[in-house]
Amino acid sequence: MRGLHADTGYLLYRLGLRSGQLFNAFLQESGLRLRHYALLRFLATTDGALQRELSARLGYDPSAIVGLVDDLERLGFAERRPAPDDRRSRIVVLTADGRAFLRNTDEAGLRVTNDLLHPLGPAERDLLHTLLQRIAETELS
Secondary structure, three states: OHHHHOOHHHHHHHHHHHHHHHHHHHHHHHOOOHHHHHHHHHHOOOOOEEHHHHHHHHOOOHHHHHHHHHHHHHHOOEEEEEOOOOOOOEEEEEOHHHHHHHHHHHHHHHHHHHHHOOOOOHHHHHHHHHHHHHHHHHHOO
16 A cells, blocks of 8 residues: 555545545535535636536536536526626526525535644645645646
8 A cells, every 4th residue: 555655646636535525425414516515616706607617617527517507506506697798608606595505514614624634733734735726726727
């Protein structure tokens, strides 16, 4: 097992899987999955986005985005509205209920992160976040 843990890419993969498991477990009660949560978190940073933009920004297949948005609409957490510049297009926006759901899950999300990062002190967590953010800005932009 030591040989696999020497590979940084593999460690990131395994920790990503573990993080996903922990987040999915905390979301299970709501009927949502990590992909829904990621979509809600992204929508919280914008005034709305086209579905194709969501697909590109989140790295999900366009057909998956349609299903995720459908699920969030059913729950009243997101809605499709006419795009301001092109009324034939639809943007997806976060609703007040979606914002409330995110506020209500902030503490649980923090607990999941703390569970995953428990071996690290505050300065190490800050450094890890900074380094991961730098990589994400380059790779996921």
